[in-house]
Amino acid sequence: MSETASPARYSWGGDEFIFVELSEEMSLRANFRAMAITRALKEERPDGILEICPANASYQVRYDPDVIEPHTLLAHLQDLEKKVGDASDVSLSTRVVEIPVLYRDPWTTETLMRFRDRHQDPDATDIDYAARINGLPDADAFIAAHTGSPWFTSMVGFVAGLPFMFQMVPQDRQLVVPKYLRPRTDTPKQTVGHGGCFGCIYSVRGAGGYQMFGITPAPIYDPTQSSPDFADFMVFFRPGDIASFRAIDRDEYDDTLVQVERRDYRIRSREVEFNLQPFLDDPAGFNSRLLEVLRVD
Incomplete structure (x- = not known):
């Protein structure tokens, strides 16, 4: 049965990194959400995205703030989070x-x-x-x-x-x-x-x-x-x-x-x-x- 995904927590790392924690619990669902979001981000690859690194229940993005405005990137990631949801409909x-x-x-x-x-x-x-x-x-x-x-x-x-x-x-x-x-x-x-x-x-x-x-x-x-x-x-x-x-x-x-x-x-x-x-x-x-x-x- 599908579950409602908990909201992610977004943190800035200096002026080049944004860290996104999708869950405090290590689970296949949390990891699959991270995988789905980062793969979607790689496919779209907005200008200014330098590196995308998925992890067990989180992911990190390195970006160039001279190319993409940080809060524009944040809004884009939040939009991807909503689209992926609990990832139950995503195919990998x-x-x-x-x-x-x-x-x-x-x-x-x-x-x-x-x-x-x-x-x-x-x-x-x-x-x-x-x-x-x-x-x-x-x-x-x-x-x-x-x-x-x-x-x-x-x-x-x-x-x-x-x-x-x-x-x-x-x-x-x-x-x-x-x-x-x-x-x-x-x-x-x-x-x-x-x-x-x-x-x-x-x-x-x-x-x-x-x-x-x-x-x-x-x-x-x-x-x-x-x-x-x-x-x-x-x-x-x-x-x-x-x-x-x-x-x-x-x-x-x-x-x-x-x-x-x-x-x-x-x-x-x-x-x-x-x-x-x-x-x-x-x-x-x-x-x-x-x-x-x-x-x-």
Whole structure:
């Protein structure tokens, strides 16, 4: 059922930025509203708009005040907010992508063991801890829950190319796992992680605080743009992409790395249209139909 969208809060950032907070709650609906408004703004692209950056439940616009009068821009954004409403009627052209994951891999396992003093449960692995606090019997059940539904890319950033993902299930079924008590100083590149209600893939090696469940052999960030998936841009994920995690074994992981090194590997993807309200009305049925497109050759 459609809901009435709460009014947005608009804030100025110096004389070049306007920040728009659509909701204080992180939800798929709030993110979809941000996506719908910013996509409409990109299509219209009034003179003076320099950058448009959507986030989980907000967005920010950078503009040139010598070209577009700030309050004219504010009025335009408020008009877009009214037109989008709760976004229940908006259709989003996007992709569904399949991400292979080697869960409980040796690299993230070695890393998490080095940082047990920073973890809520020093005697358990990250995935065992995540299974327990989500009421699941074991790590295999957690992996089944993690791969059993798609994930909506709510934003890309913080670190170059890193996607934040929101699990496409009813809120009472979402996997929720707190971040480490203190951040790690090391996380392997392409780690599949989770913090709060958000999943992510670490695009580069570095510090981090999300729980680590596995690693993907699929590159998602390539500043050299030397692989087929990066011909147009060095970042693979786009806001609005829908990811499906698929568990693989070590042999497939190694085989995929060979393809990556040959520069002929491509992430499996299909173009789709996503409508929020049909998903909210029947999440399980919608997800089943959505993921079916990946099985079509």
